[in-house]
Amino acid sequence: MKAPLLVVLLAPAYLLSQPARDTCVECHSALDGAYQKPVALIKTDVHTANGLGCVDCHGGDRTSDDPSEAMNRAKGFIGKPARTAIPKLCSRCHSDPDFMRRFRPQQRVDQFELYQTSVHGKRLATGDDTVATCIDCHSVHDIRPVKDALAPVHPLRLPETCARCHADKAKMAKYGIPTSQFDDYRTSVHWNALEKRGDLSAPNCASCHGNHGAKPPEVESVAAVCGSCHVLFAQFYEKSVHQPVFSAASGGGGCIVCHSNHAIHMPSTAMLVGANAICSQCHEAGTSGAKAAVQMAQWIDGLDSALKRSEAVLSSADKYGMEVSEPQVRLIDGRENLVKARLTMHGFKTEEMRKPIEAGMAIANETRRAGEAALREKDVRRIGLAVSVFFIAITIAAIWFLIRRLEAGGVALPGTSASE
Numbered sequence: 001m002k003a004p005l006l007v008v009l010l011a012p013a014y015l016l017s018q019p020a021r022d023t024c025v026e027c028h029s030a031l032d033g034a035y036q037k038p039v040a041l042i043k044t045d046v047h048t049a050n051g052l053g054c055v056d057c058h059g060g061d062r063t064s065d066d067p068s069e070a071m072n073r074a075k076g077f078i079g080k081p082a083r084t085a086i087p088k089l090c091s092r093c094h095s096d097p098d099f100m101r102r103f104r105p106q107q108r109v110d111q112f113e114l115y116q117t118s119v120h121g122k123r124l125a126t127g128d129d130t131v132a133t134c135i136d137c138h139s140v141h142d143i144r145p146v147k148d149a150l151a152p153v154h155p156l157r158l159p160e161t162c163a164r165c166h167a168d169k170a171k172m173a174k175y176g177i178p179t180s181q182f183d184d185y186r187t188s189v190h191w192n193a194l195e196k197r198g199d200l201s202a203p204n205c206a207s208c209h210g211n212h213g214a215k216p217p218e219v220e221s222v223a224a225v226c227g228s229c230h231v232l233f234a235q236f237y238e239k240s241v242h243q244p245v246f247s248a249a250s251g252g253g254g255c256i257v258c259h260s261n262h263a264i265h266m267p268s269t270a271m272l273v274g275a276n277a278i279c280s281q282c283h284e285a286g287t288s289g290a291k292a293a294v295q296m297a298q299w300i301d302g303l304d305s306a307l308k309r310s311e312a313v314l315s316s317a318d319k320y321g322m323e324v325s326e327p328q329v330r331l332i333d334g335r336e337n338l339v340k341a342r343l344t345m346h347g348f349k350t351e352e353m354r355k356p357i358e359a360g361m362a363i364a365n366e367t368r369r370a371g372e373a374a375l376r377e378k379d380v381r382r383i384g385l386a387v388s389v390f391f392i393a394i395t396i397a398a399i400w401f402l403i404r405r406l407e408a409g410g411v412a413l414p415g416t417s418a419s420e
Contacts, residue, residue: 114213222254306364313371335364
């Protein structure tokens, strides 16, 4: 009698511990094709992992086996939401701090508000249902956390996600937007850092355009966007003679005048002088601007070459086992001065740039001389070693001949008898 009674007493607790029925999943699991696909996808969905189900987005009654009741619009069933309604639908939860705090206390709740300020949101408000909504970036039934490497909004995958629309010529045609951004970006130093070096902090589309509030930076804000990472460069640029000129330029300005926007390549002095120099597009040969560009290029190339020569000499000395650790550490200061020179160049004041150039050249010459002295010392040591080996060899040979003479004369060596 005790066992059945125990079962009766424990039954309510046992039943409460079981997951609630979800007839949506049960029914769609038994269907084929597109109707079954969502059930397979939700297995990796972040909402499913947090206990949310189909009815939380689609409405209805997941406890009923009767399709007419489960999908009863009187019970809130909306079926497949219209594209134009999706952002507001997602915001029912994602804009509610009390609700989101139960799952992600640190989660921002202003995504919908930001989306409404974006180019996408503004166009959607006019009835344009081809613009990007939440599901175009985050997916639909298999939404993953941003940090998940398989999430379409993960830093490594985000450029490709944006390109699904922005590299589509047919889709962009009616907006008059170019479609080369993704191809250009994949030639840039930013893409190289992100994709090849795995630096997740490297800029992607959202870094410059924003994510939910995405929009192109205005002309006057381009330097501020770039300056959010390149802080010191932006500070020098703001004080330069180019800042007011570039900001007033039509069609774009700021950093992109010289560096472009999506196809940002590794800067070099070829931007200052040469056949493809950026400076020559505005400054004619012989003008003060052109002369300044030539001077800056010569300084940078000269310091870079001097540091490389010093590094080669020190590396050679180190290979021979000479003690050159101190000048090698000192060479780091020379490299820092080269960086400072490239930095101050954005202020376009040659007198400011001269300071780090001269300091760097002094270090390059000092460390090169230290390396050359170490190599000379190496040669002296080698000569000394050779002389020592020579005299040792002569001594050994003399001893050997002496022994042979003594043996030939019948003189007994110490420890031996004459008969031996």
